[in-house]
Amino acid sequence: MGKLKTGRSNLVQSIIKGLNILELLDREGALSIAEISEGLQLQKSTVHRLVSTLKHKGYVLQDPVTLKYRNSFKLFEMGNNTVERLGLRREAQAFLEELNVKTKETVNLAILDGFHIIYIDKIESPETIRIGLNIGKRLPAYCTGLGKVLLAYLKKEKLNKLLQEHPLKRYTKNTICDKDELIKHLEQVRKQGYSIDNEEYIDGLKCIAAPVMNYKGEVVAAVSIAIPSIRYGDGGQKIQVMIDQLKQTAGNISERLGWNSNVDF
Known part of the structure; x- marks a missing residue:
C-alpha cells in the first residue's frame, strides 16, 4: 500500500489506483487485465493485485468465459x-x-x-x-x-x-x-x-x-x-x-x- 503523506499529497496512491480502475470499468464496461493496464498506464502485476482485491471485496466481478472484469452492483447499492x-x-x-x-x-x-x-x-x-x-x-x-x-x-x-x-x-x-x-x-x-x-x-x-x-x-x-x-x-x-x-x-x-x-x- 502507498504511504500516507502529509500536506497536499496526503493521499494513498493504491486507493487512488483502485478507484481509477472502478471508474475505467464504469466507462468502458468489461476489460481484461491487459486492457486495464493499457488504459491506466499501470504495470500488469499492479493491476492484477488491485483487481484481485476489488474482486475479493465484491466491487468487481469476473466473467467465467471471457475472464474479463466488470463492476458489480455494490457501488450502486x-x-x-x-x-x-x-x-x-x-x-x-x-x-x-x-x-x-x-x-x-x-x-x-x-x-x-x-x-x-x-x-x-x-x-x-x-x-x-x-x-x-x-x-x-x-x-x-x-x-x-x-x-x-x-x-x-x-x-x-x-x-x-x-x-x-x-x-x-x-x-x-x-x-x-x-x-x-x-x-x-x-x-x-x-x-x-x-x-x-x-x-x-x-x-x-x-x-x-x-x-x-x-x-x-x-x-x-x-x-x-x-x-x-x-x-x-x-x-x-x-x-x-x-x-x-x-x-x-x-x-x-x-x-x-x-x-x-x-x-x-
Whole structure:
C-alpha cells in the first residue's frame, strides 16, 4: 500500500489506483487485465493485485468465459442506501407519479455530484416514443436541464471553482461551451425558477427542470420532465403548462422536506 503523506499529497496512491480502475470499468464496461493496464498506464502485476482485491471485496466481478472484469452492483447499492437515508426518493415518489400521469412524459429526479448529476429516480412515459436515462446514470451538469438548475443555485465561489476545474465539452450544436455565457444563463435560470435543456446534451431531447429545496432553503435535488422534440416542436402553450406543473411538483416535494414557501431564502 502507498504511504500516507502529509500536506497536499496526503493521499494513498493504491486507493487512488483502485478507484481509477472502478471508474475505467464504469466507462468502458468489461476489460481484461491487459486492457486495464493499457488504459491506466499501470504495470500488469499492479493491476492484477488491485483487481484481485476489488474482486475479493465484491466491487468487481469476473466473467467465467471471457475472464474479463466488470463492476458489480455494490457501488450502486451503496449509492441507493445513501439516497434512501436522505429521504428524497421516498418523499418525492407520489408527486413524481402524479406529474407523470398529468404530462404523460418521463419524469426524473436527480442530485448534484461535483460537476455532474446522478439520476436517483425515474418514471417513464407511457408513450411509444420516449427518451429516458437510467437510474444511477451520471451526466455533465452544464448541458442538462436538471444540472443547470442545480448549478444555478450554487454559491458563486463554488460555481466558479467548478468552471475553472472542468472544461465545457460540446455534445450538440446547442451546448453552451462558453463559461461567461453559461454563468449568465444560470443567472436567468435562478431568476425564473426553472431551466430548459434545449437539446444541449442529446439531439431530439428537450428537458425542463425545477429545484427541490430542504427546510433550510438549500437546493438538494431537481425534478425534470423529458420531452421528445418530435412530439412538441417549439412547444408553445403546452410547454408552459408543463413548466407550471413541474414547479408545483418541485414545490410540493420541497414542502415535504420542510421548506416553507413563505420564507424568502
